[in-house]
Amino acid sequence: VWIAFFQLSVTFITQWPLQLENFSSAKRAKILDKYGDIRTVMAFQVLSMWQSLDEHQVKFVPLLIGPFVSMTLVPQSDLRKATLPIFFDMMEAEMNAHGSFKQVEDALFNHLDEQVSGGHGDEEYKELLSKVLIEKCQGHPSLNDNGILFVESLTGLLERLLHYRAVGHGEGNRFKRTVCTVNLLNFYREIGRPQMYIRYIDKLCELHLEAGSFAEAGFTVLLHADMLEWRDTALGPQGRHPAERERQRKERLLKEAISHFDKGKVWEQGIRLCKQLAEQYETELFDYRQLSQTLVLTYLE
Numbered sequence: 001v002w003i004a005f006f007q008l009s010v011t012f013i014t015q016w017p018l019q020l021e022n023f024s025s026a027k028r029a030k031i032l033d034k035y036g037d038i039r040t041v042m043a044f045q046v047l048s049m050w051q052s053l054d055e056h057q058v059k060f061v062p063l064l065i066g067p068f069v070s071m072t073l074v075p076q077s078d079l080r081k082a083t084l085p086i087f088f089d090m091m092e093a094e095m096n097a098h099g100s101f102k103q104v105e106d107a108l109f110n111h112l113d114e115q116v117s118g119g120h121g122d123e124e125y126k127e128l129l130s131k132v133l134i135e136k137c138q139g140h141p142s143l144n145d146n147g148i149l150f151v152e153s154l155t156g157l158l159e160r161l162l163h164y165r166a167v168g169h170g171e172g173n174r175f176k177r178t179v180c181t182v183n184l185l186n187f188y189r190e191i192g193r194p195q196m197y198i199r200y201i202d203k204l205c206e207l208h209l210e211a212g213s214f215a216e217a218g219f220t221v222l223l224h225a226d227m228l229e230w231r232d233t234a235l236g237p238q239g240r241h242p243a244e245r246e247r248q249r250k251e252r253l254l255k256e257a258i259s260h261f262d263k264g265k266v267w268e269q270g271i272r273l274c275k276q277l278a279e280q281y282e283t284e285l286f287d288y289r290q291l292s293q294t295l296v297l298t299y300l301e
Contacts, residue, residue, distance in 0.1 A: 002053070003063065009046045010067040013039045013074060021075055043071060043079045050086055058093040062107035065090065069111040072129075073120040080128050087129075088136040088143075091150075095142050105150055109157065109196060116161040126158040153191050160184050178207050195238065198224055202239055214264030218257045225253035230280060251277065 012018075018039050020028045050057070065087075072083050087108065091101040115121065130151060137147035164180040167173050185200035201224045208217035228250035237243045244252075254273050261270035 002049075002060070005049065006046060006060070006064055007067055009042055010071045013042050013046075013079075014070050019074075037076060037079075039074060039076060040079045040082070043074075043083050046071065047082050047086065050089070055093075057089055058097045061090050061094050062103040065104065065107035066111045069108070069115055070120075073115055073125060075122065075124075077124065077128075080125065081132065084129055084132040085136060088133055088147075091137075091143060091147060092140070101143075101147075101150075106195075108154060109193060112154065112157060113161065113196060113199070116158060117165055119165065121158065121162070123162065126155060126162065129158070130155040156187065157184075160187055174207065174211055178204065181207060194227065198227075198241075199239055209260075214260045215266045215269075216264075218260035218264060218266065218269060221253050221257040221260060225250055225257060228253070251280070 016022070020031060020037065023031070053060070068083065068086055072080055072087075074080070087104070090104045094101040094104050112121075133151040133154075134148055137143045137151060140147060160180070160183050164177075164184060167176045167180055181200055181204045185197060185204060188194075188197040188200060201220055205217050205220040208214070208220060228246050230250060231246045233246040235241075235244055235246055235249055241249060254277055258270045258273050258277075261267065261273070
């Protein structure tokens with residue numbers, strides 16, 4: 001029941017007919033004069049119900065983070081100021097229950113990345129999120145240090161995402177888009193977010209392929225392949241990657257890189273990877289059919 005209430009409330013707040021920013025100034029003024037901004041009214045209802053959960057708030061982490069991110073991204077200052085503290089409540093609840101707030105961290109990075117790169121959010125949101133959450137963390141016995149560092153990382157992410165989004169998708173902006181993608185990729189690597197790092201490896205590879213830069217695409221794929229080992233650990237689906245064994249994903253990525261290097265005429269790199277695959281087929285997997293195909297490919301290159 002609680003989940004249904006919160007999800008329905010967020011759906012109500014974010015529905016297109018209530019987004020007053022999309023209307024002309026005259027129509028917006030008329031609606032506000034007659035009805036007020038009912039998004040804010042509903043947001044305060046959400047806040048009230050959330051606070052009434054008290055010690056039970058942790059049961060809704062991380063399930064409600066996605067919907068609440070959507071709600072806080074609505075471009076209305078009073079709504080944002082009222083609802084952004086919910087994320088601090090989630091951090092505090094998870095910290096008290098589990099000794100860390102890793103689920104909140106992961107979910108906020110993931111949902112903010114998806115929604116801000118998709119067109120939501122602005123500079124005001126970035127500043128408000130930073131101000132509200134840092135003020136909440138300051139002086140807190142368990143969140144004063146780690147909490148503030150996390151909020152600073154979120155702020156850095158939002159800054160990069162807004163730059164990324166501001167770059168157009170025209171042919172003339174491809175270089176700028178590539179630079180912004182590399183900045184996000186490096187950011188996620190530096191803060192230790194491998195799943196998000198892989199997401200931007202894939203985006204960077206797509207950009208290189210669109211530009212016909214096959215050698216660069218090959219080296220980009222290797223960034224992901226080099227993170228993997230020849231193990232049988234089960235990996236879940238991620239982006240364009242299906243659920244598979246770690247060994248299978250590494251093998252598939254190396255074959256992709258070989259194909260890109262072949263198209264880019266960087267044959268020395270392709271040969272190096274073919275030899276790496278051949279060693280696996282001969283000494284670990286004993287897959288002689290794959291070995292013969294790989295050796296033929298090596299000599300053809």
